[in-house]
Amino acid sequence: MKLEFGVFPNGKKKVLTMSYDDGPIYDRRLVEIFNKNGIKGTFHLNSGRDSSDGWSLSAEGCIELFSGHEISCHGKNHPHMTELSDEENVNEIVADRLMYENRCGYVIRGMSYPYGAFDDRVIANCRDAGMVYARTVHSTEGFGFPTDFMKWHPTAHHNNERLFELLDEFLNADDDKTRLMYIWGHSYEFDRDNNWDLIEKFCEKAGNRDDIFYATNIEIYDYITSMNKLNISADGTLINNPTATEIWFYADDELMSVKPGETIRLGEKK
Numbered sequence: 001m002k003l004e005f006g007v008f009p010n011g012k013k014k015v016l017t018m019s020y021d022d023g024p025i026y027d028r029r030l031v032e033i034f035n036k037n038g039i040k041g042t043f044h045l046n047s048g049r050d051s052s053d054g055w056s057l058s059a060e061g062c063i064e065l066f067s068g069h070e071i072s073c074h075g076k077n078h079p080h081m082t083e084l085s086d087e088e089n090v091n092e093i094v095a096d097r098l099m100y101e102n103r104c105g106y107v108i109r110g111m112s113y114p115y116g117a118f119d120d121r122v123i124a125n126c127r128d129a130g131m132v133y134a135r136t137v138h139s140t141e142g143f144g145f146p147t148d149f150m151k152w153h154p155t156a157h158h159n160n161e162r163l164f165e166l167l168d169e170f171l172n173a174d175d176d177k178t179r180l181m182y183i184w185g186h187s188y189e190f191d192r193d194n195n196w197d198l199i200e201k202f203c204e205k206a207g208n209r210d211d212i213f214y215a216t217n218i219e220i221y222d223y224i225t226s227m228n229k230l231n232i233s234a235d236g237t238l239i240n241n242p243t244a245t246e247i248w249f250y251a252d253d254e255l256m257s258v259k260p261g262e263t264i265r266l267g268e269k270k
């Protein structure tokens with residue numbers, strides 16, 4: 001029996017995720033655009049911001065706004081983490097978790113590096129604070145999946161001049177390869193640059209398609225790490241899923257899935 005793993009829910013081979021930082025009030029309009037087009041985003045927030053500045057969302061406002069999306073850490077005070085002590089770095093991330101986790105009702109395990117600044121020590125500090133992935137600001141202009149989730153390089157910033165060229169390449173690909181398109185930025189840039197039409201156009205074109213898995217950052221992390229945890233019998237006919245994520249695969253070209261906690265015997269269960 002030929003087993004083919006690496007496909008996403010319902011056999012999809014394309015994944016799109018959006019990643020926006022700092023939690024400004026402009027995220028409201030951005031989320032509206034995402035929701036209209038069935039697109040999911042991860043929002044990296046700084047718990048030290050105060051909505052009385054007229055620029056930042058309140059913690060309560062974030063919970064409601066980002067429902068169905070992901071709230072993630074970005075350091076309480078938006079620090080240059082390479083310049084802080086180990087303890088300060090851990091505290092910056094834990095403060096974000098303490099602010100948002102109980103309010104949003106899930107464990108926050110992801111972040112993006114403020115100013116994109118990180119090194120091996122910062123990575124170790126962030127892991128100590130419970131982080132399993134962290135986004136950088138290094139654009140690859142590619143569609144690969146991260147080899148190290150603590151150095152998760154995005155495809156492009158939304159202002160990349162090749163944005164729509166990259167989107168076309170992503171949408172038109174029809175081979176067997178899996179692809180991730182990962183766009184990042186700040187929603188205040190749309191206001192500053194007066195280019196909301198850019199993200200509207202992007203989302204209208206990229207959204208609401210049957211062949212794309214629209215996911216938050218942590219959903220991608222969970223899917224890939226869960227897939228790698230499947231237990232498969234020596235003869236390849238028993239597949240056990242010890243994780244909390246349903247995993248999809250092809251068995252002799254037939255699309256199948258194994259649910260959380262389930263063990264299936266191939267050839268029996270269709």
Ligand SMILES: [Zn+2]
Pocket residue numbers: 021022074078114115
């Ligand atoms: Zn930032």
